[in-house]
Amino acid sequence: MKITGIEISHYLLPLDPPFKAAWDPQPRKKFATTIVAVHTDEGLTGIGSGDLMTGFAGHEHLFIGQDPFAIERHWQVIDNIDFHYGRCWPLDLALWDLIGKATGQPVYKLLGARNSKILAYASTGEIVEPEVRAERAQMLVEQGFKAMKIRFHHDDPRKDIKVVEAVRKAVGDKLHIMVDANQGWKMPWDVQPCWDLKLALQVAKELEQLNVFWLEEPLPHHDFRGLAKLRELVEIRIAGGEMNRKWHDFREMSVLGALDVYQPDVALAGGITQVKKVADMVQANGAWFSPHTWSNGIGLLANLHLAAAVSHCPYLEYPYDPPAWTPERRDFVQAVKVEVDKDGYLVIPDKPGLGIELDLAALERFKYDRVYVGESS
Incomplete structure (x- = not known):
């Protein structure tokens, strides 16, 4: 051929x-x-x-x-x-x-076939008022989700923490809650300063009290030592690495113990070929691999194949924040949208390829x- x-x-x-x-x-x-x-x-x-x-x-x-x-x-x-x-x-x-x-x-069988399905966490994308996010969280529970991720991006993180408090009060222990601080990288026109270690530590301590499952990108993606220090100082898991593109980034992060959860995206940073090697390396050192998936439905499928094939992490990101972000928008080029089943799982299509x-x-x-x-x- x-x-x-x-x-x-x-x-x-x-x-x-x-x-x-x-x-x-x-x-x-x-x-x-x-x-x-x-x-x-x-x-x-x-x-x-x-x-x-x-x-x-x-x-x-x-x-x-x-x-x-x-x-x-x-x-x-x-x-x-x-x-x-x-x-x-x-x-x-x-x-x-x-x-x-x-x-x-199917590609996941060529990569290892550890599992044929994986639990999805609903990865929300918008900043909304605490009561709105709490109401949407309750809807996620009704749809079968076992976990969700909340985005931070207020000028004052205390406003973001209020959102987590409202969600925790609304759903109790029915959902694992992840938090994405969105401090790892910026859009070209965003010139606001990122958090420093002291602010990240203050926020992480607050989120510990709310039993948050992991805190994602609390510091810039290149601050390996800062991430490692933060991880030493808190009990909450620290996640990141979605925009780190090179093998040596992940090697250094793994050596320094910068993260508990590594999130390279096969569609953005190395393809399936490299990211599988990263997953094997970080998991051998005791961390989790759970890739970022915010590209589109095809990128989501590709990350699903690799995560189900090799990952020890119980969850995979599922970009979903209706009514603003839905499978109909995310997967608009696909005849079959990528959906979560009634039990909260992403099940891999048992067809050749992706x-x-x-x-x-x-x-x-x-x-x-x-x-x-x-x-x-």
């Missing part, structure tokens, strides 16, 4: 009403999705998604004519492109989808750009 072409298509879904992401001071009026398709001479096509593939143009010839199973070779090329031009990790996902289809196996089913009508309606490169182009 040989790669004969790579197709990159871009889609844009209008959001009305807008999605007010906690980590972005600008309300989002549109949601972009990029799909990468890897075609072969045997008629099989692998699908990936999750990032814009900026910087890939002009490098297609490095893959065309190659055996798609040469995944370590392809990963090295993508990593080189990442260093020089930008993130193109959806191509790694498409290659794994293709390998699964060629072997007739189990992606595209919505052809949606692709036609929302497409705004397409690039195809093959042997005849």
